[in-house]
Amino acid sequence: MSSDGNADARAADKERRRIKSTEAMRDLMVKYYTEAKAAEGTDKHIAWITSGAPVEPLIAFDVIPVYPENHGAMCGAAHMNVELCEAAEARGFSRDLCSYARGDIGSALTKGGPIGGLPRPTFLIACNNICNTVFKWYEELSRFFGVPLFIYDTPFVRGELPAHIADYSLRQMKEYISFLEKTTNKEYDEQHFVEVAAKSLFASGLWAEVLACNQHRPAPMTCFDAFIMMAPIVTLRGTQEVVDFYQGLLAEMRERVEQGIGILPSERYRVLWDNIPVWYELRNLGRLFLELETCLVADTYTSAWTFEDVDPSDPLGSMSKIYAEVYLNINLERMADKIESLAARFDVDGMIMHSNRSCKPYSLGQYDLAKEFTRRTGKPTLVIEADHTDSRWYNRAEVETRIRDFVENLLGGGVGL
């Protein structure tokens, strides 16, 4: 065969393995951001909201939710977050604060970033189930924009969810609804809320099934794809478009599984990823793992948006429980249970943890989790140091060498730590 023929075959193979739903997702997100931007200055309400907060009430009240964290990921992937961080730093915000927060404050100050900044909020919703950074950050936004802030407060859960936390959460869910009634001048329509909640749960169920497709060998996608594909479930769950999108994605994934189409041309090792992606390095890391024939088949991040245990007769009650017990709001032993079960379900050979300088609740405790993981599963772990969107803290050469070494020497030999 001529070298041209080879190239053609390679291109065809690449096209066969490409995930086609990517375009639908891009369209969905572009439409979402365009609409949100267009709503600025109209009488539509726009709320900035943290990624772990209950968004269903906003959808039910016809408020446009805007996610600075999603925007941060976008700025990171576009290599634009550092300059936004610098704008915040020039205002006195320490370089040691979360780079999502710094980037967002910088973008509010300068209107910078790939889409010229986010549309101005009419109010803010922060939920500390992912970290305590968010309420400090949103306090600052509230002062900056001069708009009200609703805090949905989720105390840390050790072991089983205690009744007094469940009760506090439920009372706040009701208060959240009253807050929305007041700010939007609309009445709460329980019927409509239940519909939204049902869609949200349905979509999150579809998302869970999409992720579960990766239990197959070869895996139809890597978690790098999942990081991108999760945008709609984070930002718009509760809408019909999101349900439609994930139905399409699920169908595609199932087809890939049936036809044995893997995302990598060859999959030798399967690895579990922990923590937020290194957004500005997705491409390089993707290339490296491809070369190492290693597929990141599952992660602790994207599965945070798969909800379980919902009682349709008590939507507010079940919602408040779900939001209280997200992955970052539980103790290390419960986290270890989760990664152990992911490892078993996805049949991984080891785990790579991103020790993320920006995110303390996600990263502190990783050294202990790594040891615990190896103790329970006998599989090796690697911890790499980075920051999700501030590339100034990243040492590419060092990280790549360590990953290479991990895959070649540890995964190959299957030796535990």
Add this chain to the structure above:
Amino acid sequence: MDVQATVEECLELWRNPYPQLARLREEGERPVAFFCSYTPEEILHAAGLTPVRLMGAVRTITHADAHLQPYCCSLARTDLDMALAGELGFLEGEVFVQTCDTMMRLSDIWRRNAGLSFHGDLVLPIRMGEEISLPFIVEEVRRFRKQVESFIGREIWDDAIEESMHVYNRNRRLAERLYGLRRENPGILDGLSATACLVAGFWMRRDKHNELLHELVEELGKGRISQEERVPLLVSGSVCTMPDLPELLLELGADMVDDDLCCGHRYFDAFADESVSPEEALAKRMWERVNCPAKHQCIEDRAERLMRQVGDCGAKGVVFYLQSFCEPHLFDIPYLRGRLQEELGVPSLVLESELQSFSRGQLRTRLQAFIETIRGV
């Protein structure tokens, strides 16, 4: 009472409280460590335990790096390091309160790797001072009481807690009196000495500390000790592990005339109501006391309070003294500095402390430049 001698003793304790803590144990006390001023010490005290506060130490990390990344505050790192190195064997336990993300994770890490016979956790809301969170805190205090009871193997009587509340309330009143005296008679006792006498209470039983403060306040009430003019400053931040900062201020002709520190003014704010149930009283106190920056600002805007304090004590400048990587404090800095400058024309300086690379010389240089600017104004 010989004020000077008492101050000297307290200063020595501040510089290195650990030998004293070991002695406490030898004398038959049962020290339990706490880190955060939201700890309901009264419950521990009523259980016959002696709550003692760990505020870090200047040291090289040898053990903690295997469990904590370098990007978290040095209080967490040095305290854990001491525990892992087996230097805290005189303790019977430790109590963690949910304040920041670091503390929340540190509790688990500590329990798994350095846990002593008693490990207490108190989970708190961030929405303090709002009706909605009070029932939650009351229940959490009740749960904490049960944790302590199961450790000591018997019930803690309500009246025992009431007595302890009385002891701690008295302590708060005395501390307030001390600060009041200093405000009314500038120069009567410098900030270094006053804070030393206050923090010494973290390493002895409160009853004993009450005697100390009582005598100090009596003695100071007798007459004015005149001192030379100093540049009055307010220090805001979390804790001062070492007396170096107020000491340097004195050396440089300034004085910390008031503070917004977790080991100072914020520690003794608000009283426990002795007429309601212990759980309610203790919950209500932490709920209405001055907010720590790790809590949502619903009680009162921090800038308003700080500006009022600056006005009351006549400070000509504010020094923010923070732990590196401490998000709750770092987030507030631009806002607080901005308002101090714009509304009061009061300049401020931000200093970060990292105990494992502590440099007194650097601290001195920066303070000196700051004080000179103020003098020049």
